[in-house]
Amino acid sequence: MAYKIVKKRVLSSQVFLMEIEAPLVAKKAQPGQFIILRIDEYGERVPFTVADFDAEKGTVTIIVQVVGKTTQDLSKLEEGETILDFAGPLGLPTHLEGLKKVAVIGGGLGTAIAYPQAKKLHSLGAEVHAVLGFRDKTLIILENEMHNVSDKLIVTTDDGSNGIKGFVTDRLKELIDSGEKYDAVIAIGPLVMMRAVSNLTKEYGIKTIVSMNPVMIDGTGMCGGCRVVVGGETRFACVDGPDFDGHQIDWQAALNRQMMFKEHEKRACEEGHCRIGRGSHA
Numbered sequence: 001m002a003y004k005i006v007k008k009r010v011l012s013s014q015v016f017l018m019e020i021e022a023p024l025v026a027k028k029a030q031p032g033q034f035i036i037l038r039i040d041e042y043g044e045r046v047p048f049t050v051a052d053f054d055a056e057k058g059t060v061t062i063i064v065q066v067v068g069k070t071t072q073d074l075s076k077l078e079e080g081e082t083i084l085d086f087a088g089p090l091g092l093p094t095h096l097e098g099l100k101k102v103a104v105i106g107g108g109l110g111t112a113i114a115y116p117q118a119k120k121l122h123s124l125g126a127e128v129h130a131v132l133g134f135r136d137k138t139l140i141i142l143e144n145e146m147h148n149v150s151d152k153l154i155v156t157t158d159d160g161s162n163g164i165k166g167f168v169t170d171r172l173k174e175l176i177d178s179g180e181k182y183d184a185v186i187a188i189g190p191l192v193m194m195r196a197v198s199n200l201t202k203e204y205g206i207k208t209i210v211s212m213n214p215v216m217i218d219g220t221g222m223c224g225g226c227r228v229v230v231g232g233e234t235r236f237a238c239v240d241g242p243d244f245d246g247h248q249i250d251w252q253a254a255l256n257r258q259m260m261f262k263e264h265e266k267r268a269c270e271e272g273h274c275r276i277g278r279g280s281h282a
Contacts, residue, residue: 002082002083002084003020003021003022003037003082003083003084003085003086004020004021004080004081004082005018005019005020005021005077005078005079005080005081005082005083006019006020006021006059006079007019007059007061007079008077008078008079011063011141011142012138012139012140012141013138014065014066014067015063015064015065015066015109015139015141016063016064016066016075017051017061017062017063017064018061018062018063018064018074018077019059019060019061020059020060020061020062020083020086021058021059022035022058022059022060022086022088023058023059025053025060025086025087025088025089026053026054026055026057026058026059026060027055027058028089029050029053029055029060029088029089030050030089030093030094030120031050031093031094031096031116031117031119031120032049032091032092032093032094032116032117032211032242032243033049033050033088033089033090033091033092033093034047034048034049034050034088034089034090034091034219034242035047035048035050035060035062035086035087035088035089035090036048036085036087036088036090036216036219037062037083037085037086037087038083038084038085039070039073039074039077039083039084040083040084041084043070043073043084044070045085045216045217045218045219046070046071047090047213047216047219047238048062048063048064049062049112049113049211049213049242050062050088050089050116051063051112051113051115051116052115052116052119053116060086060088063109063112063141063142065109087219090219090220090238091219091237091238091239091241091242092239092240092241092242092243094117094120094186094209094211094243095243096117096120096121096124096126097124098183099121099124099126099183099184100126100127100183101126101127101129101180101181101182101183102121102126102127102128102129102182102183102184102185102186103129103130103131103172103175103180103182103184103185103186104117104118104121104128104129104130104131104150104185104186104188105130105131105132105133105168105172105185105186105187105188105189105193105197106130106131106132106133106146106168106188106189107132107133107134107168107187107188107189107190107193107194108133108134108135108139108189108190108193109141109189110187110188110189110190110193110211111132111141111142111146111188111189112141112142113188113211114130114132114146114186114188114189115142115145115146115149117186117188118130118146118149118150119145119149121149122149122150127151128149128150128151128152129150129151129152129153129154129175129180129182130146130149130150130152130153130154131154131156131168131171131172131175132146132153132154132155132156132168133155133156133157133158133167133168133171133189133193134155134156134157134158134162135157135158135159136157136158136159136161136162137157137161137162138161140155140157140162143155154171154175156168156170156171167193167196168187168189168193168197169193169196169197169200172185172197172200172201173200176204176206182206183207184206184207184208184209185197185201185206185207185208185209185246186208186209186210186211187208187209187210187211187246188210188211191251191254191255191258192255194210194211194246194249194251195246195249195251195255197210197246198210198246198247198249198251201246201247202247207245208245208246208247209243209244209245209246210243210244210245210246210249211241211242211243212226212228212237212241212242212243212244212249212254213237213242214226214227214228214237214254214257214258215257215258216237216238218238219238220238220239221236221238221239221240224236226238227257228241228244228249228250228253228254228257229249229250229253229254230244230245230248230249230250231245231248232250
């Protein structure tokens, strides 16, 4: 069975959105879960968080940043073309019930993962304060979508090119110090950002949920590639997560694992890894 790309939209120079026809996945998907796709029989298995889903239409939306060989190949596909494998939903849904007031923090592409969380919280009647951070204004994504599901939205950039300058932690600290009381903070983005948010909220005793995205292969807990250390114990992001208590993560171990395959990915992109049978996408 092949999965048709029914919509493709470029969000920035290196980020694009794809809406995939996958009715069985769409029927079961929940915020916080992910899928694993394989472009064709020559491709690697790559996980992507479910950015949105529509059970009635039978579609699942993913948002992709071009960072490696597979995402380069994926970016070349257009509407009407198909993907060979699209497995999911995988992982545990984020537990959002009972939360009345939440700060949702999105860093860069993490905004794509933060959006379904904010959307679900909004639908449950929670008060949502969203803080989004990007390097510069050209990289801002989903601002309108986040505005529609947030009671308060702050967009900040490292260089101030969008008006507000600084990091998401600066803005979050301002909100907390101004008297905002949050049941929880949900932080999704680069490891260094999630670590910084977790360190900040720990000082205030605010429950903090982070979404971990380590290297993942099978998505069923068998390979052990996605292991993270939480509270001194080894956990697997694919079956125990991807959400974890940010105050319990061994952030240095997570950062070390993230760097393990950087050189291999760089070499794959440089060499192109021509695949027999890939046609125009080789």
